[in-house]
Amino acid sequence: MIPLDVFGSESAAANLLQQVCWRDGVICPRWRSDRTVRNGSYREYQRYLCQNCDRTFNDKTGTIFAHSKVALRRWLFSIYAFLRFNTSLRQLQCEIEVTHKTIHRRIECFTRALDAPSLDLVGPVEIDEVYVSAGKKGRERDQEPHSRGLSTRGCGSYDSDKPPVFILADRGTGQRYVIPARAADESTIRLL
Ligand SMILES: [Zn+2]
Numbered sequence: 001m002i003p004l005d006v007f008g009s010e011s012a013a014a015n016l017l018q019q020v021c022w023r024d025g026v027i028c029p030r031w032r033s034d035r036t037v038r039n040g041s042y043r044e045y046q047r048y049l050c051q052n053c054d055r056t057f058n059d060k061t062g063t064i065f066a067h068s069k070v071a072l073r074r075w076l077f078s079i080y081a082f083l084r085f086n087t088s089l090r091q092l093q094c095e096i097e098v099t100h101k102t103i104h105r106r107i108e109c110f111t112r113a114l115d116a117p118s119l120d121l122v123g124p125v126e127i128d129e130v131y132v133s134a135g136k137k138g139r140e141r142d143q144e145p146h147s148r149g150l151s152t153r154g155c156g157s158y159d160s161d162k163p164p165v166f167i168l169a170d171r172g173t174g175q176r177y178v179i180p181a182r183a184a185d186e187s188t189i190r191l192l
Contacts, residue, residue, distance in 0.1 A: 006076050013073040014044040018059045028052060029062035044072075064109040070098055078103060079110055 006013040026036045028050035039049035045059040060066045065075055074096040081087040081095070093103045 007073050007080070010071055010073050011044045013071070013076050014046075014059060016076070017063070017065070017072060018046055021059055021063060028055075029057055030055065064106060068106070070096060070102070075106060078107065082107055 003012075003016070006016050025034055026048055027034050028036055028048075031050065031052045033050055033052040035051040036048045037051065039047045039056055041047050042058040042060075047056050047058045049056050060072070065072055068075065078092045078096055081092060082089070087095075089100060089103050089107060092107075093100050096103070
């Protein structure tokens, strides 16, 4: 679960992204260098200067949200609704006013990117497990021929049509994370 205020405020959304992105410290996405310093801001996002390559980057650089004209809070809302309430991509494209292609691409990136996460949790941690019918998103609800289910795309196919989604609430830090995992087996749970 994501704190609801991130859906209404771009700076709250940016804060959440910042905390999740740099949980292991700020690293230059080009050279993987940690010799970075804060360097102003880009809109709501913190900007950094890499002292190795002398180039700047911000909280969105290198994430699936980079180079999107759509506000981050809208993407977070989409991901949340997609995972938590099984909202179809067709419905979401209307909600956040983007094309089907746009939302399909980002959601697909998201489900692929978070496949085997490693999060530093302070704990105690509560794990809530829900199942999402990812394979049905494209096939049954979205009737247009170009939209295919997430499970049938070439990359990152799921083992089954119902990939488990873990909702982690870290009582130590107050953070909550939504994490799709490939299988709800023991090894995945240990990974988390
Ligand atoms: Zn660099």
